[in-house]
Each structure stands twice: as structure tokens, then as C-alpha cells.
């Protein structure tokens with residue numbers, strides 16, 4: 001196990017405009033708490049899975065986005081907690097899909113912008129999870145939903161890529177659509193189906209509530 | 214506690230190619246539990262003096278909240294905006310989303326109010342998977358027996374029968390919502406074993422099962438035309454009818470201001486999750502920031518009976534360092550795949566796949582008796598030998614546990630090269646609000662589903678049953694709440710139950726200074742709380 005914590009050197013940074021002195025092994029979330037920064041409400045799981053603690057980071061003239069629970073305090077940087085993403089504009093319910101043959105046509109209706117990707121890499125550069133967002137969008141636009149969805153397996157739905165996209169493609173939702181549609185139409189596991197059929201013929205009833213063995 | 218080895222010394226002594234002998238046979242698990250499991254720490258236990266569970270024991274941190282005063286009073290409700298709905302769901306994790314979708318399926322108008330962003334929850338972090346008896350050499354009956362046995366036969370057999378019977382259908386429902394699961398080459402769902410279960414039964418999506426479930430359910434809920442979602446709208450109090458005995462709605466606050474809103478509903482479903490952030494007995498936790506037991510407090514004040522409040526799950530393998538990840542989980546799947554637990558002397562001390570309470574107690578014993586490993590950053594732990602696992606099955610960690618790797622990378626740790634230091638972490642609330650098979654609590658109009666509810670897991674939960682429970686019982690509660698009879702006549706909403714609870718506190722001589730629910734843990738600089746009523 002590598003030690004990277006434990007040193008108690010201090011760093012000075014700015015969080016939501018508030019000057020904060022923090023220990024260098026602290027994350028931006030911990031630093032915000034320690035510094036008493038008010039109104040930091042977008043913090044959830046503290047392990048990079050819920051995608052809520054979105055921040056804008058300024059290091060000198062370089063600006064980037066990140067998740068605050070996975071970003072460490074550094075001297076001289078500025079962090080700004082971003083508001084939660086606004087509601088998605090794309091409306092669909094899977095149960096409205098009658099047939100797997102017209103998925104691509106429906107996809108184009110729901111996400112008409114997906115074909116207009118201008119390969120600016122904005123989404124890729126903003127993704128804190130290193131997801132090949134742009135490739136994923138291209139795969140979905142080409143109707144290759146299984147592969148597209150696979151690209152988004154580690155997506156935490158922080159929607160930072162959606163914010164970055166100049167074409168308003170909503171790449172995160174394209175990815176999620178691709179995953180969902182794949183499961184909805186193609187996941188038909190024999191072992192599950194067999195057990196469901198057995199239970200349909202003979203519903204489970206726990207007659208013997210004591211342990212039989 | 215006797216001091217063991219320093220981290221450096223233990224690392225220097227560690228050999229990934231050593232061949233540790235099998236662990237000593239565990240002769241008396243009950244004695245091990247009584248001596249070392251945190252549930253048996255007498256000092257931190259209080260006896261409840263008011264409410265439906267008077268005389269029951271529970272950890273002091275929880276008792277303080279169950280016996281606290283409400284934030285609001287009738288005067289606070291004057292002029293507050295009122296919204297009407299059929300079903301109010303409180304909590305936006307897996308149970309809340311499943312309940313909302315089920316109620317909407319039955320045609321109810323649904324309002325889902327949640328404390329943080331929809332999906333900020335324990336659900337999103339679940340790694341290992343979800344149980345369903347689907348393999349040919351498995352059966353629903355076996356699932357029933359495993360669950361009851363692991364819970365030390367304290368679970369309610371009727372609830373457990375409902376849970377396990379729903380298993381296969383729950384997986385089908387999740388697939389219909391668009392959730393993916395790992396498959397074998399022949400297209401079957403891939404199943405894993407885990408501690409305390411008699412057949413491979415855990416289906417999963419890599420080690421991202423909860424993430425996959427939560428993003429799919431969040432999308433299903435937000436896309437559903439019949440469900441309205443209010444984020445950052447924590448429930449501050451429930452509302453009762455004039456007798457104080459029936460739940461008729463809730464008062465919602467907001468995280469970023471002082472605004473209150475009243476919601477009147479035919480039925481209310483509590484799906485607020487667990488209590489990890491109360492740090493019972495000072496333990497670190499695997500839970501998300503909002504896991505402060507709010508639902509228990511709200512339900513109890515309204516007179517709902519709770520159960521097994523003295524039983525919590527401490528997951529054996531919480532991370533010890535780096536400090537910012539302290540208490541965060543390494544999934545049990547890693548042990549199920551064959552990783553060993555080793556003490557500072559490099560010895561095995563427990564069969565790694567014993568039930569979680571037993572393994573946790575054994576780790577605490579090793580550390581207390583001077584066979585633990587102490588990093589400079591504080592804390593103590595034992596090795597989870599991921600490096601040996603990787604050596605035996607190269608590539609396995611990357612393939613099956615990408616989340617473990619991704620998180621370690623950021624922390625500067627490589628579990629493929631070095632073992633990982635672990636110690637038990639407060640993980641799960643085994644008990645909760647007493648419910649029936651429809652998720653109905655003992656208070657009319659009030660339902661509970663998910664971790665906030667009790668009665669299923671007895672005194673110990675096996676991996677994968679919580680994710681099953683939140684969908685199975687989330688949907689049961691959603692259906693029942695949507696179909697519930699509703700009162701005719703004027704809808705009067707009161708805080709009569711709060712008045713009654715206050716009288717009881719005064720009669721018992723308890724102070725009215727403390728207020729609950731807690732909403733968020735007090736991690737901030739003094740006087741700068743994130744949440745303040």
C-alpha cells in the first residue's frame with residue numbers, strides 16, 4: 001500500500017469564492033467543510049459514484065471540470081461548485097417501444113442532435129471517469145447500441161459532458177439510452193427465463209417455515 | 214487495544230507467495246460475536262424511554278435522535294404553500310424509485326421528494342450484486358433458508374418468503390427498465406457466491422451493480438410522465454390527521470434555504486435508507502452523506518413500531534487509508550473470488566466466507582489482541598490479500614472489480630501489487646420500521662420500503678439481499694399505497710403527533726433541546742452546518 005497521505009502541509013485555495021486553508025491530503029469536499037464554505041449542498045456518496053459534487057477548477061489560466069470528492073486541495077487553485085444539471089430535454093419511455101427493428105429510427109427522433117457531433121472532444125475532456133464519450137456517441141448514431149452502451153459502463157451521470165457539448169447532444173443520456181435499449185430488447189437469459197417459467201407453473205409458497213435440514 | 218505492527222513493518226514482512234495455513238476452526242461463533250461484535254458493546258447502548266419501542270435497547274447515537282423534539286411547530290405551517298398528490302415518496306434511492314414507478318404504474322399521481330439529487334444514495338454505491346435464485350441447482354426455498362439462517366432466525370418468515378419469491382421477477386422487471394447484468398458465454402445471467410449462501414445466486418453488473426441500477430431507475434423515474442421529482446427537498450416532519458394516528462402528508466424543507474412546503478397525500482412511503490452517518494460507536498461508514506436515519510425518526514415520532522434497533526451490520530472490509538476513503542467498501546465479491554484475510558503476522562484467522570458479523574468480529578479480535586496493522590495516518594486493520602488473488606488469477610481484478618481499481622488509482626494504491634488494509638465499517642441497518650408484506654407500517658397511511666424498513670434480515674444480512682429488498686418491497690409498497698382507501702371529507706393536516714410526542718418526552722423527563730431528524734452529519738467547521746432548520 002502506497003502512502004500518499006499523512007503529511008500535514010497546508011495549502012491555500014479558493015472555494016466558491018471563500019478563502020480556505022486546508023491540509024494537502026484533503027479532497028475539495030473536505031476542504032470546503034473544514035473551511036466552512038456555506039451552501040455546499042451537492043455532495044453525495046464521497047467516493048466518486050453519484051456524480052453530484054461537480055466543480056469548475058481554475059489552475060492559473062487552465063480551466064477544467066472535476067468531481068470534488070476525487071480532487072485534492074492544491075495551493076492557489078480555485079474551485080467552484082456547479083449547480084445540479086437541469087432536467088433532460090429528451091423524453092422517452094421504453095415501454096413505448098413496440099419493436100426492436102425501429103430502434104435506430106426512434107433514436108434519431110429522440111436524439112436528433114447525435115448525428116451532428118463536430119468532434120470537438122469537449123465531452124471527452126470534461127469526463128472525470130475517462131470515458132470515450134465521443135466514440136460512444138458515434139457508435140450510437142451508427143445504431144451500434146450495445147457497443148455504445150459498453151463505452152459508458154463507468155458513467156456516473158454527472159452530466160459534465162452534457163454541459164460541455166456545443167451541439168446539445170446530451171452524450172450521457174445517449175449512453176444511458178444505449179445501455180437501456182440493449183437490456184430491454186436483447187437481454188433474454190435462459191436460466192432466468194427457465195426459473196420464471198417454473199414459478200409460473202408452480203408459484204412459490206413457503207410451506208415449511210422451519211428449516212427442513 | 215494492544216498495538217500490532219506498523220504499516221511499514223507489516224508490508225516488509227508480507228509475501229504474496231507465502232502459503233498461509235488454513236484458519237483455525239471456529240468452534241463457538243456466538244462467543245466470538247458476544248466478545249467482539251460492536252452490537253454487544255454495552256457502553257454505547259441506551260434504553261428507550263418513550264414511544265412504541267419503550268424499554269428497547271439501541272445505540273445511544275440513535276436513541277438521542279428517536280427521543281428528540283421536532284424542528285417545526287404548528288405556527289411554522291401558517292401560510293406555507295400546499296401541494297396535493299396521491300402518493301408521496303420520501304427518498305430517492307432504489308427503494309424510492311421502485312415505489313414511485315410501481316405507484317405510477319397503478320395510475321397514481323406520484324410526488325417523489327428527496328434530500329439531495331435523485332440517486333444520491335446508498336443504492337448507487339452497491340457493488341457486489343443482487344440475489345435471485347435462478348440457477349438450476351438453486352431454489353427459492355434455499356434462498357429462504359439461507360436468509361433466515363444468516364439472520365440468526367430473527368427475520369419474519371412471511372416477509373422473507375415474499376422477498377425470495379419475488380427474486381426472479383425483480384430481475385426481469387429491472388431488465389425491462391433497461392438494466393444490464395453480466396452474462397456467461399451462453400447468455401445465462403452470471404451468478405456469484407457469497408458468504409452464508411448455499412448456491413451461486415448473486416447476479417451483478419461487474420462491480421457496478423448499484424450504479425447501473427440507480428442510473429437506470431433515475432432515468433425511468435425522471436422520464437415517467439406520472440411522477441414529479443423534487444430534489445434537495447428533505448422531509449422535515451410528517452403530517453397527521455386530527456387524532457395524530459394517521460399519516461396524511463409531510464412537511465418538506467430545502468437544503469439551500471429556509472423554505473417549507475406542505476404536501477398532502479393519500480399515502481406516504483418512507484424510503485430514506487440507512488443510518489451509517491450516525492457513526493454508531495464511533496465507527497467509520499460505507500454510507501452516503503445523507504444516511505442519517507431520518508426515516509426512523511419521522512416514523513417513530515408518528516408512533517410507528519420499529520424492530521431490531523440493536524442490530525447493525527459492520528462490513529468486514531472497509532478501507533482504512535487514505536483517510537478520505539476511510540470506511541469505504543471493498544466488495545465482498547473480492548473475498549468470494551478467493552482473496553484471503555491475513556493478520557499482521559501473515560496468518561489467516563477466520564474462514565473469509567463466514568457471515569459478515571462473524572468475520573467482522575474476528576478482525577476486531579485480531580486488532581485488539583495486537584495482531585493488527587497500524588498506518589501512520591491513524592486507524593488499524595488487517596490485510597485483504599488482493600495481491601495474492603491477482604498472482605493466482607492474473608487479470609481477474611481488472612476484469613471483475615474495475616471499480617476497486619479505479620478508486621485505488623486515484624488514491625495511489627495498486628491492489629494488484631500490495632494487499633489492502635481493511636477494518637469493519639458501519640454498513641447496514643438490519644432492523645427498521647416494522648412492515649407487513651405490503652410495506653405498510655403500524656401507522657395508517659404510512660408505508661416504508663428499503664433499508665429504513667425492518668424485519669427481513671434478522672440480525673445479519675447476506676450480500677445481495679438489500680438490493681433485492683429495495684425493488685421487491687419498493688414495488689409492493691408502491692402498489693399498496695396507490696390502491697389504498699382514502700378518507701373523504703376535508704383534508705385537515707396537523708402536527709398532532711408532534712404534540713403527543715412532546716408530551717411524552719416531557720413526562721419522561723427528557724430534554725427538548727435536541728432536534729431531529731439530523732439530515733446531514735456535522736462535518737463542517739463549527740457554526741457552519743450545511744443544514745440548519
Ligand SMILES: Cc1cc2nc3c(=O)[nH]c(=O)nc-3n(C[C@H](O)[C@H](O)[C@H](O)COP(=O)(O)OP(=O)(O)OC[C@H]3O[C@@H](n4cnc5c(N)ncnc54)[C@H](O)[C@@H]3O)c2cc1C
Nearest residue numbers: 304306308328334335336341342448486663664677679680
Ligand atoms: C457501499 C455499499 C455497497 C453495498 N453493496 C451492496 C450489494 O452489493 N448488494 C446489496 O444487496 N446491497 C448492498 N448494499 C446495501 C444497499 O445498497 C442498500 O441497503 C440499499 O441500496 C438501500 O436502498 P434504499 O433505497 O433503501 O436507500 P438509499 O439508496 O440510501 O436511498 C435513500 C434516499 O433517501 C434520501 N433521504 C434520506 N433522508 C431523507 C429525508 N429526510 N427526506 C428526503 N429524502 C431523504 C436519501 O438522500 C437517499 O436518496 C451496499 C451498501 C453500500 C453503502
Ligand code: SF4
Nearest residue numbers: 127155158159161172
Ligand atoms: S460520460 Fe458524461 S455523465 Fe458520464 S461520467 Fe463522463 S462526463 Fe459524467
Ligand code: SF4
Nearest residue numbers: 117118120121123165
Ligand atoms: S462535446 Fe458534443 S460535439 Fe463535441 S465531441 Fe462530444 S458529443 Fe461531439
